[in-house]
Amino acid sequence: MxxxxxxxxxxxxxxxxxxxxxxxxxxxxxxxxxxxxxxTTTKGPLLIxxxxxxxxxxxxxxxxxxxxxxxxxxxxxxxxxxxxxxxxEMKERIGRICSEDAxxxxxxxxxxxxxxxxxxxxxxxxxxxxxFTIYDTDDQLSVIRNAMSSLGISTQTISAQSIRSAISSAKxxxxxxxxxxxxASDFRERQIAKVYETYERTLRRNNAMDFDDLLLNMIRLLExxxxxxxxxQTRFTHLLVDEYQDTNRAQYIAVQLLxxxxxxVCVVGDDAQSIYRxxxxxxxxxxxxxxxxxxxxxxxxxxxxxxxxxxxxxADGVIKHNRKQIPKTLWTENSDGDPILIVxxxxxxxxxxxxxxxxxxxxxxxxxxxxxxxxxxxxxxQSQPLEDALRRSNVPYTIxxxxxxxxxxxxxxxxxxxxLLINPNDGESLLxxxxxxxxxxxxxxxxxxxxxxxxxxxxxxxAFRRSGDIPSLMKxxxxxxxxxxxxxxxxxxxxxxxPPDELAQQYIESTGLLQMxxxxxxxxxxxxxxxxxxxxxxxxxYTLTEEExxxxxxxxxxxxxxxxxxxxxxxxxxxxMTLHAAKGLEFPVVIIAGAEEGLLPLVKDNSHADxxxxxxxxxxxxxxxxxxxxxxxxxxxxxRFGSVEYSTPSSFLHELPEExxxxxxRKRRSEQFERNxxxxxxxxxxxxxxxxxxxxxxxxxPMRMPATKPAPPPKPAAPMRPAFDxxxxxxxxxxxDGGSTHVAVRRGMKVAHKLFGNGTVESVTxxxxxxxxxxxxxxxxxxxxxxxxxxxxxxx
DNA sequence: CTCAAGTCTCCGAAC
DNA sequence: GAGACTTGAG
Numbered sequence: 001m002x003x004x005x006x007x008x009x010x011x012x013x014x015x016x017x018x019x020x021x022x023x024x025x026x027x028x029x030x031x032x033x034x035x036x037x038x039x040t041t042t043k044g045p046l047l048i049x050x051x052x053x054x055x056x057x058x059x060x061x062x063x064x065x066x067x068x069x070x071x072x073x074x075x076x077x078x079x080x081x082x083x084x085x086x087x088x089e090m091k092e093r094i095g096r097i098c099s100e101d102a103x104x105x106x107x108x109x110x111x112x113x114x115x116x117x118x119x120x121x122x123x124x125x126x127x128x129x130x131x132f133t134i135y136d137t138d139d140q141l142s143v144i145r146n147a148m149s150s151l152g153i154s155t156q157t158i159s160a161q162s163i164r165s166a167i168s169s170a171k172x173x174x175x176x177x178x179x180x181x182x183x184a185s186d187f188r189e190r191q192i193a194k195v196y197e198t199y200e201r202t203l204r205r206n207n208a209m210d211f212d213d214l215l216l217n218m219i220r221l222l223e224x225x226x227x228x229x230x231x232x233q234t235r236f237t238h239l240l241v242d243e244y245q246d247t248n249r250a251q252y253i254a255v256q257l258l259x260x261x262x263x264x265v266c267v268v269g270d271d272a273q274s275i276y277r278x279x280x281x282x283x284x285x286x287x288x289x290x291x292x293x294x295x296x297x298x299x300x301x302x303x304x305x306x307x308x309x310x311x312x313x314x315a316d317g318v319i320k321h322n323r324k325q326i327p328k329t330l331w332t333e334n335s336d337g338d339p340i341l342i343v344x345x346x347x348x349x350x351x352x353x354x355x356x357x358x359x360x361x362x363x364x365x366x367x368x369x370x371x372x373x374x375x376x377x378x379x380x381x382q383s384q385p386l387e388d389a390l391r392r393s394n395v396p397y398t399i400x401x402x403x404x405x406x407x408x409x410x411x412x413x414x415x416x417x418x419x420l421l422i423n424p425n426d427g428e429s430l431l432x433x434x435x436x437x438x439x440x441x442x443x444x445x446x447x448x449x450x451x452x453x454x455x456x457x458x459x460x461x462x463a464f465r466r467s468g469d470i471p472s473l474m475k476x477x478x479x480x481x482x483x484x485x486x487x488x489x490x491x492x493x494x495x496x497x498x499p500p501d502e503l504a505q506q507y508i509e510s511t512g513l514l515q516m517x518x519x520x521x522x523x524x525x526x527x528x529x530x531x532x533x534x535x536x537x538x539x540x541x542y543t544l545t546e547e548e549x550x551x552x553x554x555x556x557x558x559x560x561x562x563x564x565x566x567x568x569x570x571x572x573x574x575x576x577m578t579l580h581a582a583k584g585l586e587f588p589v590v591i592i593a594g595a596e597e598g599l600l601p602l603v604k605d606n607s608h609a610d611x612x613x614x615x616x617x618x619x620x621x622x623x624x625x626x627x628x629x630x631x632x633x634x635x636x637x638x639x640r641f642g643s644v645e646y647s648t649p650s651s652f653l654h655e656l657p658e659e660x661x662x663x664x665x666r667k668r669r670s671e672q673f674e675r676n677x678x679x680x681x682x683x684x685x686x687x688x689x690x691x692x693x694x695x696x697x698x699x700x701x702p703m704r705m706p707a708t709k710p711a712p713p714p715k716p717a718a719p720m721r722p723a724f725d726x727x728x729x730x731x732x733x734x735x736x737d738g739g740s741t742h743v744a745v746r747r748g749m750k751v752a753h754k755l756f757g758n759g760t761v762e763s764v765t766x767x768x769x770x771x772x773x774x775x776x777x778x779x780x781x782x783x784x785x786x787x788x789x790x791x792x793x794x795x796x
Numbered sequence: 797c798t799c800a801a802g803t804c805t806c807c808g809a810a811c
Numbered sequence: 812g813a814g815a816c817t818t819g820a821g
Contacts, residue, residue, distance in 0.1 A: 136810095137810075155816095275809080276811095278808075279810065279811080379808060380808085381808095381812090438798070442798080443797090445797090559811090578809060580808090580809045581810085602808060618809085639812080642807095
């Protein structure tokens with residue numbers, strides 16, 4: 001039994017055509033009872049509670065294949081997945097079971113990409129044109145910054161970022177700017193309401209939608225008329241929603257509407273893996289499914305085919321500490337497997353070295369190749385030391401997410417040029433690239449053109465075309481603006497003549513962007529140049545492989561591509577990614593790095609218990625990605641935003657059942673370090689710390705390095721080093737430690753500043769990095785300076 | 797208007 | 812520490 005089941009899982013892994021063909025003949029045979037029910041219940045609402053590794057993807061593919069074999073037309077099936085990659089894989093498998101043609105005709109993709117596709121077709125009825133642009137988070141931010149500056153709201157008072165998330169969460173709860181304004185109860189919210197309004201008007205004027213709009217406009221479309229609703233209810237007779245626990249309010253309503261008539265809706269989810277509450281996911285959607293559909297069939301997939309007993313026990317040990325949890329028992333017939341190894345390190349760099357060692361050992365001991373290993377972490381910033389260490393040791397790796405190719409400035413600029421070509425109303429893209437490369441249209445001229453466009457009630461590009469009519473504009477700027485508009489218009493006119501790739505190449509070459517980088521002759525410019533070429537090459541590939549290629553479609557894919565989508569899994573490389581990005585994936589060997597209090601869980605002192613529970617689910621997701629072996633590493637201190645922070649092992653580690661874990665012995669060198677750090681206190685170390693020597697820093701309080709004390713500075717200011725600077729193994733830390741290298745100043749001191757000359761300190765406020773001083777410079781007046789940045793020299 | 801240097805902010809995950 | 816934004820001199 002065990003063997004047989006394992007074999008099926010492996011077939012799934014290899015996914016060779018023959019294996020899948022065999023599966024086709026009796027694909028129900030390889031399933032357990034619950035899985036079979038999930039596959040064959042084709043009528044009415046169905047809730048599949050699918051534990052981690054319970055063969056969910058297989059069930060979903062078979063289910064669709066089963067539907068098609070029982071007469072449902074492929075194009076009547078709507079499958080909403082969490083990533084486009086998951087959708088593509090699902091289609092591919094269905095292609096092998098049914099036919100390629102059938103697979104191609106299924107509507108499978110993320111909510112965002114499926115809805116974008118539909119909205120393209122129906123754009124006019126909502127007051128957009130079908131060339132609408134999709135704005136990503138960066139685009140949103142720049143619209144918001146512009147709105148704030150025209151409303152006279154300083155980013156000092158409210159950050160653009162916080163307004164962005166306020167608007168997004170309002171939209172997730174389906175609150176319009178009018179709703180928001182009505183409910184705004186304090187000054188801050190009233191300010192946000194104003195920005196929200198301007199933001200919405202700008203997007204409308206730009207013929208643009210943000211991610212949330214793709215969902216909201218779909219709902220508006222469905223609610224616009226009985227006929228419209230009926231049209232899509234009949235078009236899609238069978239709905240599948242994967243990762244249902246991470247759907248938000250808008251997605252929930254869209255599904256309700258679409259399924260309203262036939263109620264053939266199958267949702268799959270696991271409340272234990274809900275990790276997107278922060279972006280509006282509402283766990284009630286899955287918890288209340290049976291209320292919404294009282295007639296629903298409920299299937300629980302509780303047998304795990306992925307992991308060893310140890311790994312499963314570890315996952316269970318952690319998750320059972322959550323109070324809000326549907327009780328469930330995940331079990332497996334797999335072997336016990338190896339215990340989970342917990343690895344301690346001094347700092348993030350040593351942690352990275354150990355991760356490399358683990359990988360090398362895994363590979364050497366046979367059976368494991370780099371692609372079998374994933375390193376998971378909580379924050380993108382953690383990838384850097386890992387990356388350095390892997391590179392040094394020549395271990396092939398690939399980073400999923402992070403600052404990806406498509407988020408680079410030059411790539412975004414290129415995309416903005418293309419977007420403007422497709423959607424001339426896209427003022428945001430225009431502003432982004434109008435002076436890149438420099439065309440002599442600076443802020444002043446741009447401001448005048450914008451003001452004039454506003455008065456005339458025309459689009460920005462229109463105003464550029466008619467720049468000769470703008471009286472306030474200098475002749476030179478008028479010409480520059482006109483030339484820019486002509487450039488765009490010239491290529492917009494060729495949209496139907498040229499294939500997308502040629503159009504893009506000729507146009508981008510004409511913008512001067514490539515030439516600008518060519519002329520700079522720096523390594524950075526060369527990189528940027530190559531990246532643009534890479535994007536153009538990608539467009540060529542797309543043009544060749546798609547049946548009906550269009551720039552518009554290409555740009556849409558670009559905007560809606562998820563981090564995981566762009567991962568190239570064909571190469572044999574270790575995968576580095578965040579825990580969030582790892583959802584839905586599995587690896588024979590998993591290393592979870594940075595298991596420290598304050599990082600994983602990444603919670604602040606005042607955070608709510610709910611947030612802590614979400615962090616725990618994240619840990620759970622990480623653990624359950626592993627099939628054979630799991631390593632968890634943590635460091636005693638690490639660099640965080642430019643300075644060293646201390647922390648204690650994650651409290652989650654103590655939740656792992658003792659018999660499943662193996663705490664690796666702490667390395668000798670590390671103990672040595674501890675002793676040295678506190679036993680050899682030069683003049684400036686703090687006595688309290690010396691007393692607490694063997695104890696780690698208190699829980700939950702990430703401790704900064706002691707700030708330099710205002711001891712009488714010798715003259716000239718001797719290099720004041722942090723206490724541990726003379727420990728050989730800590731290389732570069734002293735330099736990076738912002739809290740300790742700068743000069744300590746006191747009232748009355750004479751100091752020298754590079755720019756302002758000599759002056760006298762009048763007062764000092766704050767401590768550590770935040771220390772500020774008011775200094776009177778006879779030559780330059782009274783200045784308020786941040787000590788950290790001022791680079792002062794004490795002269796007496 | 798442009799560029800470079802200086803200053804400041806951001807550090808939580810992402811369609 | 813990195814990147815975004817601001818500032819001041821040419």
